[in-house]
Amino acid sequence: MAECRDRTTGNCTREREDHLPVQCVGEWAKEKHDFIRRYIEATGGPRKKYASKGSGGLCYVDLFAGPGRAYIAKTNEFIDGTPLIAAAAPLQPYSTLVLCDLVDENIEALRVRLARPGGAGAHFVPGDCNAMIDVIASHIPKHALSLAVVDPFGASALDFATLRRLAQFARMDLIVHFPTMGIKRNFAKPDYDKTIDRFMGTDTWRTDVREPDQVVRLIPHMKRQLVALGYAKDDEVREIEVRNDQRGVLYHLFFASKSPLGNKIWKSITKTSATGQREMF
Numbered sequence: 001m002a003e004c005r006d007r008t009t010g011n012c013t014r015e016r017e018d019h020l021p022v023q024c025v026g027e028w029a030k031e032k033h034d035f036i037r038r039y040i041e042a043t044g045g046p047r048k049k050y051a052s053k054g055s056g057g058l059c060y061v062d063l064f065a066g067p068g069r070a071y072i073a074k075t076n077e078f079i080d081g082t083p084l085i086a087a088a089a090p091l092q093p094y095s096t097l098v099l100c101d102l103v104d105e106n107i108e109a110l111r112v113r114l115a116r117p118g119g120a121g122a123h124f125v126p127g128d129c130n131a132m133i134d135v136i137a138s139h140i141p142k143h144a145l146s147l148a149v150v151d152p153f154g155a156s157a158l159d160f161a162t163l164r165r166l167a168q169f170a171r172m173d174l175i176v177h178f179p180t181m182g183i184k185r186n187f188a189k190p191d192y193d194k195t196i197d198r199f200m201g202t203d204t205w206r207t208d209v210r211e212p213d214q215v216v217r218l219i220p221h222m223k224r225q226l227v228a229l230g231y232a233k234d235d236e237v238r239e240i241e242v243r244n245d246q247r248g249v250l251y252h253l254f255f256a257s258k259s260p261l262g263n264k265i266w267k268s269i270t271k272t273s274a275t276g277q278r279e280m281f
């Protein structure tokens with residue numbers, strides 16, 4: 001990745017946009033954004049029906065929200081980040097946005113970038129999402145149809161207990177970035193096994209995964225963990241694999257929904273890659 005990336009915040013040290021910070025990302029981020037965007041777009045119809053019933057509202061939660069815009073050095077491109085993608089949801093906008101980030105300048109950038117007249121009610125939660133999860137949960141309407149995007153830089157940033165708390169909401173779809181390559185890179189570091197335990201919410205993986213090249217074997221363990229939270233008892237928690245140009249596995253994206261319609265929509269939008277040209281399965 002470009003040398004213009006601040007090692008602590010992940011923001012770009014060279015470029016800003018409208019004087020606001022942008023995250024420094026590789027081209028691969030577009031693929032992740034595209035899946036999230038397509039899911040948000042494809043669920044516009046169901047959101048509309050749900051909203052018109054006058055029920056609990058429509059909520060978007062972003063635990064690792066970032067500053068809202070990102071910069072790809074290689075292609076010199078500025079792109080929307082996940083909170084702005086959600087804020088532009090077509091057909092039926094979210095009525096509530098709950099956005100958390102550890103870095104104050106990112107929260108301040110989100111306040112500015114999302115300050116649109118008539119926009120959704122937005123709650124900004126500065127701080128560590130694991131420590132702030134009860135505050136985050138307090139902003140989510142109890143009966144809302146919700147989507148949470150969970151997009152940490154690495155395994156050390158997420159405690160599985162945080163997902164467990166979100167899963168207590170009856171209608172909470174989850175999209176979770178599983179940093180496969182990052183875990184592989186750090187696997188041999190002292191005490192990293194404890195980081196994985198916390199991220200996975202279990203140590204059952206330890207007998208299966210003993211060296212960095214076996215890290216993809218964590219995937220079925222994560223899947224079982226999500227199923228145990230009440231997601232898709234019929235084993236419809238799904239994950240897709242995203243590879244880099246050299247065909248190495250960069251990350252997995254997990255999707256979990258308690259709704260058969262949510263599962264059907266995710267299945268349909270992930271049949272093709274982000275460019276829409278390649279059959280993934």
Ligand SMILES: C[S@@+](CC[C@H](N)C(=O)[O-])C[C@H]1O[C@@H](n2cnc3c(N)ncnc32)[C@H](O)[C@@H]1O
Binds near residue numbers: 103151
């Ligand atoms: C991969 S970026 C998120 C990018 C965003 N989802 C997007 O695609 O536009 C991760 C973000 O998480 C933030 N972060 C890191 N640790 C965190 C924590 N424990 N709680 C909340 N945010 C955290 C970082 O400041 C960074 O902005």
